[in-house]
Amino acid sequence: MTLHQLVIEAAARRPDAQAVSGPSGSFTYAELDAAADAIAARLGRQGVRRGDRVVLWAGKSPATVAAMQAVLRLGAAYVPVDGSSPVARVAAIARDCAARVVVTNNARIPRISAELGEEAGYEGLDGPYDPAPPVDTATTDSDLAYILYTSGSTGTPKGVCLTHGNARAFVDWAHDVLAPGEDDRFANHAPFAFDLSVLDLYVAFRAGASVHLIPPELSFAPMQLVEFLHLRQISVWYSVPSALAVMMRHGGLLDRPAPESLHTVLFAGEPFPIAQLRDLAAWTGARMMNLYGPTETNVCTYHEVTKADLDRDRPVPIGVAAGGDRVWAVRGDGGVAAAGEEGELVADGPTVMAGYWGHPPQSGPYRTGDLVRVLPDGSFDYLGRRDQMVKIRGHRVELAEVESVLENHADVAEAAAVAVGEGVDTRLVAFVSPESGRDLGVLALRQYLTQRLPRYMVADEVRILSPLPRNGNGKIDRPVLEARAGGAGTSSS
Amino acid sequence: MTLDEVTPRIRTFIAESFLDGDPKGELTESTPLLEWEVLNSMNSALLLNFLREELRVEVPLASINAANFRDITSISKLVSGLTAVPAEGA
Numbered sequence: 160m161t162l163h164q165l166v167i168e169a170a171a172r173r174p175d176a177q178a179v180s181g182p183s184g185s186f187t188y189a190e191l192d193a194a195a196d197a198i199a200a201r202l203g204r205q206g207v208r209r210g211d212r213v214v215l216w217a218g219k220s221p222a223t224v225a226a227m228q229a230v231l232r233l234g235a236a237y238v239p240v241d242g243s244s245p246v247a248r249v250a251a252i253a254r255d256c257a258a259r260v261v262v263t264n265n266a267r268i269p270r271i272s273a274e275l276g277e278e279a280g281y282e283g284l285d286g287p288y289d290p291a292p293p294v295d296t297a298t299t300d301s302d303l304a305y306i307l308y309t310s311g312s313t314g315t316p317k318g319v320c321l322t323h324g325n326a327r328a329f330v331d332w333a334h335d336v337l338a339p340g341e342d343d344r345f346a347n348h349a350p351f352a353f354d355l356s357v358l359d360l361y362v363a364f365r366a367g368a369s370v371h372l373i374p375p376e377l378s379f380a381p382m383q384l385v386e387f388l389h390l391r392q393i394s395v396w397y398s399v400p401s402a403l404a405v406m407m408r409h410g411g412l413l414d415r416p417a418p419e420s421l422h423t424v425l426f427a428g429e430p431f432p433i434a435q436l437r438d439l440a441a442w443t444g445a446r447m448m449n450l451y452g453p454t455e456t457n458v459c460t461y462h463e464v465t466k467a468d469l470d471r472d473r474p475v476p477i478g479v480a481a482g483g484d485r486v487w488a489v490r491g492d493g494g495v496a497a498a499g500e501e502g503e504l505v506a507d508g509p510t511v512m513a514g515y516w517g518h519p520p521q522s523g524p525y526r527t528g529d530l531v532r533v534l535p536d537g538s539f540d541y542l543g544r545r546d547q548m549v550k551i552r553g554h555r556v557e558l559a560e561v562e563s564v565l566e567n568h569a570d571v572a573e574a575a576a577v578a579v580g581e582g583v584d585t586r587l588v589a590f591v592s593p594e595s596g597r598d599l600g601v602l603a604l605r606q607y608l609t610q611r612l613p614r615y616m617v618a619d620e621v622r623i624l625s626p627l628p629r630n631g632n633g634k635i636d637r638p639v640l641e642a643r644a645g646g647a648g649t650s651s652s
Numbered sequence: 653m654t655l656d657e658v659t660p661r662i663r664t665f666i667a668e669s670f671l672d673g674d675p676k677g678e679l680t681e682s683t684p685l686l687e688w689e690v691l692n693s694m695n696s697a698l699l700l701n702f703l704r705e706e707l708r709v710e711v712p713l714a715s716i717n718a719a720n721f722r723d724i725t726s727i728s729k730l731v732s733g734l735t736a737v738p739a740e741g742a
Contacts, residue, residue, distance in 0.1 A: 376718060379693035380700060383713045409701050552693065586694065601671050602678035605688045617689040622672045 161298045161323040162330070163231035165364040166191060173341065173367045179221045179360075180391075181372040186221040188367070194222065197288030198229035202260060205280040209234025209296050211259040212306065214279070216249045216271065218242030218264075219351060219372045222284050224360065226262050227305075227351075231323075234296035235259070236303035238318070239351040243375060245610045248316075250274040252308050256318055256516050300324030306516055307354055307454050310556050310616060312546065314563030318516030319454045328509035329457035330361040332482040336448075336461070337395065337423060343368035344391060344420065348384075348398035350375060352613075353554065354454045355427055359397055375614075378402065379552070381410030388412075392420040397450075399553025400431035404583035407438060417443035425450055427458070428553025430474035430541060432582045437469045451477035451541070453527050453555070457510040459484045460539060477531070479538045484508030488531050488539065496533050503545060504531045549578035551587050554615040561589060561618065564611050568604070570597035575627055575635045576618060579644045588644035589618035592625040599623055620644070653707065653735045659728040665702050666724065670695050681724040691721055699727075709734050 166188065169178065174189035186194060207213055213230045215237050217223045223239075230237040238256055240249050242264075249271055253261055258279045261271050265283035272281050304323045311317040339345075345363040347370050349355035363370040371391045377383045384406050388396065396403075403426065406412040421443055427450040440447065447464040462478025480486045487495050488502030496502035507524035514520040528546055531539040547558045558576040565574035576589045589608075593599040601621045608617045624643075630636040659681065667674035670690050685691045691699060700716075703709045709731050711720075720730045 375693075376696075376721075377713075377716060379697045380716050381697060382700070382710070383716055386713050405697050409697060409704075598676075600676045600678045601674070602676075602683060602688065602690070605690060609687065609689045614689055614692055617692060619692065619694055620670060620672060623675065
């Protein structure tokens, strides 16, 4: 069964129930269904057909969710790009995936069309939505459902291609494990371009429950997130641990009793510092789960937090295989790691991506690049990365991509980015050395970065440093930069 | 607190915390802080914390929006407005 059937079925079953609510309004299932058909009709007139790609460049709103459904109903794949992403990056992604149409708020069409020209069509997202006949193009498990662009180590983003089959394997598994009811109220914290949002949206839709969108400008505003949790009577919360950490530390989360509605707390994207998890567990009796998986695998392992876990001196395990996948660890010598041994985590199975856009299809197991230790019970502890990828508030960032963008600046001789701090306190700091005789400003460089990178990859701080420190081998001395940036380097995640 | 009191404190906090002290003096009251990601998710949380801890200002949910955090001028207006109501008995 395909991903978009979930809304079609929920709309038939519970048309008047709330489906999705955002800061600027909400849709019942009947309204979501009707808006999806209306947007599908518009896209159909633009020539969108089965197998096409449609870029969605929009903020979080019920209309954006309807547009996702519209694209799927036509048999096409949606490519969500944050509403805050710079227009140059939207255009680069649209070009890379050869998008048929870019859907965005009407007011933004002139900006993207000036950048991208006639390489794509443009469609407004805004209502009103004229009644349109139902659209449900025959689609199979192997059709692409969406492409999520992530940071690439070569300096350009990579499009991770997920099929209906990949997404449904994950959503159906999560639905079975969580067993949500029609009255559940899911929070959606992650941006739509981030794979955590797939659970919020589609597990809620499968249950006929409602999903409550947290606008990006509130996503790390501590008091406001706490207020949202209580006011919206959220029952299923899913976010990066960093969001929960800021709510605890700066939002007074633990000062009020946990809302009675809250029965499940899910987290993913980075290790949850154990002391903070202990505090959270003392506050709520909600079931808690650590979900793990790079975008390329959806979620491929999970671990339900037990009382005994809270006595650990390190984060809880990433657990055991999820979604019908097989996972194992490969040692440096190529053998399969046994209990007590370390290795790189490898995943194979129905949730693993079809491949990267524009590259040969993924065949066989996916190597995650994450180092793990095999525990006696066969589950896995996360240890760190094999490469320079770091996690900034759960988002993966290839330091090389940030550096390569900076080094493309005409006045920059060289650049080095480091991540310092742990968990919620991780900060991305970029050091830049100017070409001789050139005068660089930190604000001017920030402006330059924001025109080329998604928000989460723009360094928290840019510093001018000339020359960059070198070690005995003549390589840039990263530990020195990490110390200058204000702490030991992050062990990443 | 008046606008004249609030503005330099917010300016100093932003320059010191996010701009390496603003060595070239680029930061102005109309620098687009959101657009240039000076106030990204992390830094916005740190700023809200500064407003609460140092300036004793709680910014209500409804006031956290792009218009109020666009630049130093709008943040200062917001903060001085929130502190304009005299405390009880004052």
